Amino acid sequence: MEYVDKNLASWAPTTKGRLNEIYLGRGVRSMNHTLDRWLRINEDDANHMLFLGPSGFQKSTTMKAILQEIWLNTRWGRNQEPPLIIIFERKYDRAKAQLVKKTFYDLVRERGEGWLRARMTQVMELKLYIQMLELPAYEGQLGLMGDFALGWENILGWLRYDRQRTLFSLFGIRPQAFPIRRFVFNPTRDPHHIALDSGPETEVVATFIRYERLDFEDVAKVVNINPNTIYAQIIKSAWDEEKARDPDDLVMEAKRIYDEMLEFLEVENKKPPTSLWGVYNVAKSLKKVRWLKVKGKRPLRPARQHENQRD
Numbered sequence: 001m002e003y004v005d006k007n008l009a010s011w012a013p014t015t016k017g018r019l020n021e022i023y024l025g026r027g028v029r030s031m032n033h034t035l036d037r038w039l040r041i042n043e044d045d046a047n048h049m050l051f052l053g054p055s056g057f058q059k060s061t062t063m064k065a066i067l068q069e070i071w072l073n074t075r076w077g078r079n080q081e082p083p084l085i086i087i088f089e090r091k092y093d094r095a096k097a098q099l100v101k102k103t104f105y106d107l108v109r110e111r112g113e114g115w116l117r118a119r120m121t122q123v124m125e126l127k128l129y130i131q132m133l134e135l136p137a138y139e140g141q142l143g144l145m146g147d148f149a150l151g152w153e154n155i156l157g158w159l160r161y162d163r164q165r166t167l168f169s170l171f172g173i174r175p176q177a178f179p180i181r182r183f184v185f186n187p188t189r190d191p192h193h194i195a196l197d198s199g200p201e202t203e204v205v206a207t208f209i210r211y212e213r214l215d216f217e218d219v220a221k222v223v224n225i226n227p228n229t230i231y232a233q234i235i236k237s238a239w240d241e242e243k244a245r246d247p248d249d250l251v252m253e254a255k256r257i258y259d260e261m262l263e264f265l266e267v268e269n270k271k272p273p274t275s276l277w278g279v280y281n282v283a284k285s286l287k288k289v290r291w292l293k294v295k296g297k298r299p300l301r302p303a304r305q306h307e308n309q310r311d
Contacts, residue, residue, distance in 0.1 A: 021073060058167070060147045064154060065171040071178065089146045097143035097197070101130045103155050120175050122153050125200050132196070141193045150178040151199020183207045186291035208293045211286070212245040222292075223285040231278030234258060238279075246294055247283035254279040 021038045049066075051059040067085060074083050104126060107116055117123045133143050153175035157168040168174060181203045184194055191204040198204070216236040219225065225232050234254050238244045244253035258276055262268075286292060 061154075061156065061167055062171075064148060064150070065167075065173055067148075067150070068173055068176050069171075072176075087148055087150075089148065092144040092146050092197070094144060096145045096147070096149070097133060100126075100145070100152075100155055101133060103159060104130055107155070107158055120153050120155065122177060122200060126152070126155065129196060138193070141189055142196055144189070144194075145197045149198055151180050151195075151202035153177045177201075181205065185209075208291050211247075211292055211294060212243075214245070214292075216240045219282075219286070222289060223282055225282060229275075229278065231275040231282070234261075234275060235279055235282060247286045250286075251276075251280055251283050 021040050051062065053059055067087075070083055071085065075081060104116075113123065120126075129142075132138050155175065157173070157175060158166050161167050161170045177199055179201055180198065182194065182198055183205050184191070185207050187194065187204075187206045191206055195202045195204045214222070216239045219235070219239060220227055220232070225235065227233075227236075231254075234257050235250065237257055238250055238253040242253050242257075244250045254276060258273060
């Protein structure tokens, strides 16, 4: 997640508000007779946490609460800059969007839409998103939220932890949406749909890796090359030593290396050059890898959710 909004005043601490300390929620009564748990954050420290537990044990909920505390209650530097929070996600959660939809309808039925509007600012956007989830035209394109989806106010925080407390009250926080920039490698969906799943004002950037950033060992893993073959050694020589880091250039350079090898060995090749055929197939496979691109080729244009809403 990256800071986008320039209006720092809108991000004043709204939780229990102890500067550079994050609130970890309420636990069992301790020796100092308090249920509140705090963690001091110092910019020179490395704080590591490990969350263990099966699905449904509120691991993501706890992490989101901690992220909200870090964002709201920590500021560094001369201009009191907010922290840069980077999240790596490798999957999306199909069930989460359905749980969001169910929670929305349950709250509207039990407490009314007015009650929800008084506590959240994204009710209209969320209502539109849920309506789109129910349309067959968007099946398989929407409803693939990440574990965090921080561009949305976390409506799941209104779920009850026990008879007296909701998940929000457990951590002493309220619904909060964050401005995020989401980098997606090898997008399999329209960036507009990814932005919708991630929340309002999410910027989605389709991200690529240039061929020249890869070494031969990387290429071998991407297209599953057997390094013990002759064609693999030709590719390694062309890719790493001659820097022919483009599928088309690779084929041409491989031909030159192959002819040079035959000339040096004084071999008259009367058989089809199967090694070159192996190089050709590797080059063809590289072209099919969607997240790789040639230097100078322009990536997809970033997409913002509000652009999609106007379509």
